[in-house]
Amino acid sequence: MRPLDKQMPPVWEAYPDGQRVPTGVANNHLLDAVGEYCSYCEMRLGGGAILHHKLQREMPESVPKEDWRHLLLICYDCRRHMTEDALTPDRLDDYLWPDAHPSFSLHADSPFRYRLKPVPYVITDEDGSREEHDEEFVFVEVNPEAGAELRRKAANTIELFKLNSPYYDDSRHILEVPRSDHLQVLCNRLQQRTQAWTRAQASVSRVRQMRELPEVRENPDLEQLLHQQITHTAHGKGNWSVWMTVFWQELEEKDVLERIFLEMPEDNPGFHFAGTHFGQLRWEAL
Numbered sequence: 001m002r003p004l005d006k007q008m009p010p011v012w013e014a015y016p017d018g019q020r021v022p023t024g025v026a027n028n029h030l031l032d033a034v035g036e037y038c039s040y041c042e043m044r045l046g047g048g049a050i051l052h053h054k055l056q057r058e059m060p061e062s063v064p065k066e067d068w069r070h071l072l073l074i075c076y077d078c079r080r081h082m083t084e085d086a087l088t089p090d091r092l093d094d095y096l097w098p099d100a101h102p103s104f105s106l107h108a109d110s111p112f113r114y115r116l117k118p119v120p121y122v123i124t125d126e127d128g129s130r131e132e133h134d135e136e137f138v139f140v141e142v143n144p145e146a147g148a149e150l151r152r153k154a155a156n157t158i159e160l161f162k163l164n165s166p167y168y169d170d171s172r173h174i175l176e177v178p179r180s181d182h183l184q185v186l187c188n189r190l191q192q193r194t195q196a197w198t199r200a201q202a203s204v205s206r207v208r209q210m211r212e213l214p215e216v217r218e219n220p221d222l223e224q225l226l227h228q229q230i231t232h233t234a235h236g237k238g239n240w241s242v243w244m245t246v247f248w249q250e251l252e253e254k255d256v257l258e259r260i261f262l263e264m265p266e267d268n269p270g271f272h273f274a275g276t277h278f279g280q281l282r283w284e285a286l
């Protein structure tokens with residue numbers, strides 16, 4: 001989960017106390033504040049951006065101004081597979097919310113990490129027959145190197161949204177999907193995350209190829225053109241944490257990651273992954 005610095009827009013701040021804001025309006029404010037991605041699985045939302053109130057699965061038609069702190073964006077998959085219909089405020093602290101708590105970072109103690117793993121993918125039929133093959137998917141995992149409290153909350157968060165799909169059995173490491181759900185693609189998050197991983201790896205490979213070109217060796221600044229293109233690709237694809245993970249594992253070049261995934265180009269302010277929380281990333285300490 002990308003850590004979020006969810007800045008309240010001035011127009012929201014100016015609402016009188018107790019004012020209720022229509023959900024559609026709040027939705028647009030959230031898109032500006034944190035970008036067009038599910039705040040939990042990081043899938044790109046496109047036209048399907050939907051507001052999420054942390055205390056309830058279903059959105060009311062409007063939200064009180066005071067509830068800004070409870071608002072994030074959620075995709076249809078995360079909402080559909082949520083394991084709780086409602087939470088009480090005292091239970092919010094049992095989870096990691098990307099706008100309020102430590103979330104993904106590249107540090108060794110990040111509560112979440114992303115890994116590509118082979119897994120048996122089993123399509124089940126009502127008559128009990130099973131069709132099995134092996135696939136590779138990118139899973140979001142609790143990082144064993146994080147502190148105990150963070151590990152507990154990270155596990156709760158993965159479970160609350162079933163971030164590795166409702167068909168994944170962690171204890172047996174197997175995906176079992178009823179055929180009708182498989183055909184309807186009722187959960188697309190593992191696939192999207194894995195696609196981002198593949199594209200990130202291809203992008204790293206292009207950076208390496210480019211560095212071999214004599215023209216680029218003579219003029220290393222040319223590589224920045226490719227960096228800008230990768231920013232566009234990652235922005236259009238989503239799953240920022242996956243891109244960060246792959247680029248860090250493969251290149252471990254802080255300045256390159258910063259340029260591609262963290263910088264806001266001055267000539268195009270809407271282009272960056274809006275609302276990324278630099279403090280939570282502890283970027284300076286990396």
Ligand SMILES: [Zn+2]
Nearest residue numbers: 038041075078
């Ligand atoms: Zn989602």
